[in-house]
Amino acid sequence: MSDNPGRAPSPAPSMQSEASALHYGSEFGGSMVSAFSHVSSGTNRSQGRQGPRVRADLSGLANPHHRTIQVNEADDQLNMELDEEQVPAGQKMYIWGTRIAVDVVQAQFREFINNFKAGQVDEDETTAVGEDGKRTEMNLDEPYYLQRLAEINISEIPILNLNLGHVKLYKESLYRMVIAYPADVIPYLDMVVNEIFEAKYRKILNSPIEVRPFNAEQTKSLRDLNPEDIEQLITTNGMVVRISPLIPEMRQAYFKCSVCNFPHECDVDRGRIEEPTTCTNCGNTYCFQLIHNLSIFLDKQIVKLQEIPGDENTGQTQHTVNLVVHGALVENVHPGDRVSVTGIFRGNFNRVHPAKTALNAILSTSIDVLHFRKMNQNRLHDTNDGSYLSEDRIQEIINLSKQPDIIHRLCSALAPQIFGHEDVKQGLLCQLFGGTRKPTKENENRSKLRAEINVLLCGDPGTAKSQLLQYIYKLMPRSQYTSGKGSSAVGLTASIAREPETKGVVLQTGALVMADNGVCCIDEFDKMSDSTRSILHEVMEQQTLSIAKAGIICQLNARTSILAAANPIGSKWDQKKTIIENINLPHTLLSRFDLIFLIIDPKTEEYDRRLARHLVNFYVNREDLEEEVHATLDIALLRDYIAYAKDNINPKLSQNADQALLQYYLEMREAGKRTGHITAYSRQLESLIRLSEATAKMRLSEWVEKEDVDEAYQLYMKALCQSAVDPDTGFVDVGILATGVAESTRQHASALSEKIIKLFTQRNVTQMSLHKLLNEMRADDTTVDKHVFNEALQLLVKEQKINKTSDKVSLVL
Structure with a gap:
């Protein structure tokens, strides 16, 4: 239970242990879930973990207030199959409204936990925390979930992520029970896991272990959810677009008699509190008062999930659904995250009027979340994901970094289908690695230095600029893709929306904030309106976004790298004009880009022949091309390499690198004096430092050496000679970018x-x-x-x- 305001939870009923499925609530409400497994998950026993409905043959254990379920044809078929399996007599406890015997469910799940061996697991399920605290490869020849319990014993984080694909492979009837009756079956699975854990390790954790199911076989899109799925376990994918503030939800009410001070505790049953009417101590009626500071509350949050861009059908808008999150899952996802959600699909009645009891016949739907899983397939790992790599994978990455041509190999693995543009790819690779963030103390009186690298691609149409943007967008986590003509200032920053749960005014973040710690790809940058472009000045330098609207004054983090593409005026680059005259962009914005690449069709016979041969081979011998790309560097290894470098490598400037940077900067300034042009400002020096740090990260070096500065200087000068050349003199003039x-x-x-x-x-x-x-x-x-x-x-x-x-x-x- 998070933030228990006044007292500890009451003990469970005598017929159940503290880990019982009938015990409401859980003390585990912290945010340690994300440190346990990349398959992050969680909701305390609230909506999805309320006590199961049971009925008894001989004893009076059934709750008369629980409703009876109408069994449909599919459920009845499941019940008939269960009757055939339940050969032993003497079963006394059944889930209410079904023929599912509790003992049979627990026996099947106990057998599954003790015996299931995973022949093949997903990438994020291959490692576990060992006794030394490091992640090691799991032994797939041993029972998989017993190894997970051993991990819980070491980490003491009471969460067991249950892959439903494993359950179906082992026992399909058990899988169907979990899907059809999740609110009733899952709490009994919790009981089994806790019994096995306590028997094996003779240890009781601070909070009972909770089973978090995920990966239901039939993953549905948001638009495919229908009334047949209500009260069933579903898995769907989407992108988080908004999260609400924390909402305290009462889980146990504490009443006190105003006459004799006799206390009375009452659990919240499906959103309702049965207030006591008569005091059993003094006999007075309607004398109880609710004591808020002694009641037990649970954190709650409303998350708005939207279909992932590109998943919707042609001509249709993206669907959205509200996710109800409790306990440990609160604040585990943020706007911009692409997640796979497993939870119980709910249909909620709405009142016709708040003061009336009449209900609308049309229900509003939501999902009570049991599990979050970040979607990283074909994408870079998210922040801190490098810690989940196995020791063998880390050693492979370290061995690769020692190759003398590592930078060339990494560049070749980036967008291999696009011919040429080696310098551009190296610049994009520097953007993916980024510089070193300099932590600033709260009381330190200096501005924050950005580590993100901004890149602008400009030139003739049809030179693969948009393809490079799409490749980075699909590869990078927390990335956003937008077009200049279709973007507004509100869409990039934040809009005002009214929270349906609290009726308060909240900010719905835009593309720049959702791309925090990622990349915001902006195509057709030259066609963006001036009012929209003006907001980028603060984001590209201060890495923040200041908002003052509708009574909300705040400063949001926008630590995003900007990758933009622009076409020249008239769709043809004029070599006799400067970059300011060729593209419709203000110089105040151009000066904030670290690298500006000019991509022009060279129109030479040799280039045309090589490009045509590359395209023909791509279509005719696609398999051979894929084998060649795979031989260069596997894309999965590239993802792990960048993730490990971003998470673990923070290079510092060595003395040699410091002297080299100073020397290069003075040479650039001196060259400007000789030619009468300005060739360097302080921003050029800062860009060189960021590029040098990114180059050192490519080598997984903790220090920026002189060779990194040399490589960064060559790349920077190649870009500068393309974008900042005075067409009248032929010399580099940075004043074009600084003053226009x-x-x-x-x-x-x-x-x-x-x-x-x-x-x-x-x-x-x-x-x-x-x-x-x-x-x-x-x-x-x-x-x-x-x-x-x-x-x-x-x-x-x-x-x-x-x-x-x-x-x-x-x-x-």
Whole structure:
């Protein structure tokens, strides 16, 4: 029980042990679940773990207040099969409304726990915590769940994740009972597991072990859930889009007589509290008061689950469903997580009016969650998942990192279907690894330094920019994909919504917040509106998102890497123009990208031949291509490699690397002085540091060496020579990204402004049309274009020497 406000839970009834399925609630309400297994799960015995309904043949154990279930045809067939199996006589206790004998269920499950051997398990089920505290490979020749109990004995985290696929493989009738009557059967499974554990280890944990089922065979999409699934165990997949604040839900009420102070405790039965009417001590009626601070509450949270983008049918919108989460599962998932949810599908009655008892005939549906499982298939592991790798896998990763060509091998494994673009792939790989986060103390008076790397891909259409974005989106966890034209400021930041449970106003986070600790891929970046683009300035540098709307003032974490793709104006890159003139993006935003790659079709015969051969081989000899890709580096190994590096490697700058960074920065500044251009700002130095740290992570090195700085500098200069070159001089000018104007253009505009003032003086006029003035300047200097002309006019306006209207220029007297 989490946050018990006043007292410990009352002891269980004498006919049940503390681990009994009829004992409401559980003391295990912490957040340690995520540290136990990647198959994270949990809900305390609340909605899904209430006491089972039982009936007895000879004893009066049945609760008269429990309703009787109408048995449908499928359930009746199951009951007939159970009757055939229950040959021994003397069964006394049955689940209410069925022919399922409790003793038979427990006997079958006890046999399953003691004897089941998993011939094949999923990737996240292959390891367990050993006696030394490290994760080791499980012995699949030994009973699988006895090894899981041994893990619980070591970790003391009372959760047993039950793969229903294993149950069906071993005993299909037991599997069907769990699916059909989860609220009744699962508590008895808890009792069996606790009995086996106590008998084997002679040990009682602080909280009873709870069975958390997952992986129901028929995983349903949200749109396929129907009334037939109500009160049954289902598994569905989706993406978390919103979570509510914690809601305290009463599990046991504490009443006290106002006359004689006699206490009375009452369990909450399916959302109802039976308030006592008569005091058994003094005989007075309607004299009880509810004492809140002595009642027992359980954490509750409402999670909104949405279909994963791309899973919906053509022309249909994405369905959503509310998840009801209790106890240990609270705060275990966050917006942006892609999860597989196992729980009980509920149909909830709604009142016609809050003050009336009449109910609507149309029910609202929700899922009482029993288990969460993060979906990582074909995707990088999520944060901290590197700790779940086995020792053999970690050793394989370490051996791979010692290869001299490790960076080349990693780049070859990234998007192998896309031909060429080696420098771009290396830049994207640096983005996936990221830099080293610098922890800042709360009282430390300095700004937080970002470790995320932002990358912009720009160039001609049809050069695989969108394909690279899609590949990173599908590979990276907590990633979001959006298009510039279809994105709004609210969609990227947060919108205001009303929480149906509490009726309060809450924030529904957008793509940037949901991609926290991930990558936000933005295609068609140049077509994004100015109001939408303006919110990216804070996110790309401060890694936060400030919100002030509808009375909610907060600052959300947006520690996301931005991967954007943009096309030039007119869909053709003009080599005679700067990047600012080619794409419709402000220089204040471009300067926040660490790497800007220009992807242009070279239009050479050799390149065309190699590209055509690659595409033809991809379609004709697809199997051979896949074998070649697999021989380079397995994609699963690449995922584990990056996950391990992000979780365990935090390289620091060595003395040699420090000197190399300083030397490169001074050389860039000195080169700018010689050519009269600005070639480096402090942001360029910070980008070099982040790229050097990412390169060191690729080698799994705890120190950034000079070779990492050299590799990062070469990559950075390749990108800089593409994106920040002055087309008039051919030299690198970072001022194009920082101010939007090249130094040569600024000097040309300054000289032109003096000629304009001189022309007004010579002609002895105070006013002239823009068209005539431009022609006069071009007559004297043929290199004058509209861009330089406008820069000269803006300079004169700032100096308050002229006034400019839409079609005229007048001299200020």
